[in-house]
Amino acid sequence: MRAVHVAEHGDPSVLATTTQSRPDPGSGEIRIRVAVAGVNFADIAKRRGTYPGGPSPPYIPGIEVAGRVDATGDGVALERGDRVMAYVLRGGYAESVVASEERVRRVPDELSLREAAGVPIQWLTAHNTLFEWGGLGGDEIVLVLAAAGGVGSAAVQLAGTQTDATVLGAASTAEKRAFVSELGADETIDYVDRDLTAAVDAATDGAGVDLVLDGVGGDAFEASLDALAPGGRVVTYGLASGEVPCVSTPRLIFGNHSVVGYHLGHAADHDRQRVFGAFDPVLSALSAGDASVQVDRVFDLDDAAAAHEHVENRRTRGKVLLEP
Numbered sequence: 001m002r003a004v005h006v007a008e009h010g011d012p013s014v015l016a017t018t019t020q021s022r023p024d025p026g027s028g029e030i031r032i033r034v035a036v037a038g039v040n041f042a043d044i045a046k047r048r049g050t051y052p053g054g055p056s057p058p059y060i061p062g063i064e065v066a067g068r069v070d071a072t073g074d075g076v077a078l079e080r081g082d083r084v085m086a087y088v089l090r091g092g093y094a095e096s097v098v099a100s101e102e103r104v105r106r107v108p109d110e111l112s113l114r115e116a117a118g119v120p121i122q123w124l125t126a127h128n129t130l131f132e133w134g135g136l137g138g139d140e141i142v143l144v145l146a147a148a149g150g151v152g153s154a155a156v157q158l159a160g161t162q163t164d165a166t167v168l169g170a171a172s173t174a175e176k177r178a179f180v181s182e183l184g185a186d187e188t189i190d191y192v193d194r195d196l197t198a199a200v201d202a203a204t205d206g207a208g209v210d211l212v213l214d215g216v217g218g219d220a221f222e223a224s225l226d227a228l229a230p231g232g233r234v235v236t237y238g239l240a241s242g243e244v245p246c247v248s249t250p251r252l253i254f255g256n257h258s259v260v261g262y263h264l265g266h267a268a269d270h271d272r273q274r275v276f277g278a279f280d281p282v283l284s285a286l287s288a289g290d291a292s293v294q295v296d297r298v299f300d301l302d303d304a305a306a307a308h309e310h311v312e313n314r315r316t317r318g319k320v321l322l323e324p
Helices: 041-048 119-132 150-162 174-182 196-203 218-226 249-253 264-270 272-276 279-288 301-312
Strands: 002-006 015-019 029-039 064-072 083-087 096-100 104-106 141-144 166-171 187-190 209-214 228-236 258-261 295-300 319-323
Touching: 002 301, 015 301, 029 083, 029 119, 029 301, 041 301, 064 096, 064 119, 083 096, 083 119, 119 150, 119 209, 119 264, 119 272, 119 279, 141 150, 150 166, 150 174, 150 209, 150 279, 150 319, 166 174, 166 196, 174 187, 187 196, 196 218, 209 218, 218 228, 264 272, 295 301, 301 319
Parallel strands: 141 166, 141 209, 166 187, 209 228, 228 258, 295 319
Antiparallel strands: 002 015, 029 064, 029 096, 029 319, 064 083, 083 104
């Protein structure tokens, strides 16, 4: 089978298409013939060698796929030919991948495989950070950073359609902010040319926000703390800026603020029901048309390097995909 191979850490040029043996499923596992693979920022950090605990080369990247079951191990309820989506540990940038059945869900008839490939990582992350970890309430104000990206575009829609919360979407360009408005954000914020805290103060009449979803880190995280209302919280789930922020406890104490860390991989290993329970409300919202996976661009598997460059250059509006 064809698969993308990372021989060494580095820039996108280290991604090369090779021929690999097709993997066989073990007990409790299925093999998926991949129709579409999702591209995530975690894939990029792992390729660079900056992802904590990331894989050592050589390896096949990719943690999110959609396709059809083509082989099963013992004790599996899914059948050959079933349309499925999966969160895999690695190996998704390939024509076939093996996944544990507990990390697999059937694709509803209402969704295409392209749409389904955007769900297992970014939509689970969006729902978890908003609700299971973020505890968003209906009368609250939520600020979504990088709101035009994969997680951000999902979070804006989920917050806006599943609650009565006020949704502020922060994005870096006018084009992206228009996109975020179309997704249902009540107001958009420029956090590149404007001071984020001042912009939030203006949008909330000085009240601040109750919840911030931060996948950016760096200065954006620092500004998010300043933008919190009394008792507000930040859920931090990524470091797209490459800058690691720090916070002193007195800063939290005197505002009754909290910072909650979220990592999908760790949570899936240690709190599975809390994580994967979000599949049901996410798939219900998507099937009903209350929300939709925003596909930005689809690249051929051989063009994985170009797909990574597209994400790294922050050009994305929604989900970036690879098709074998």
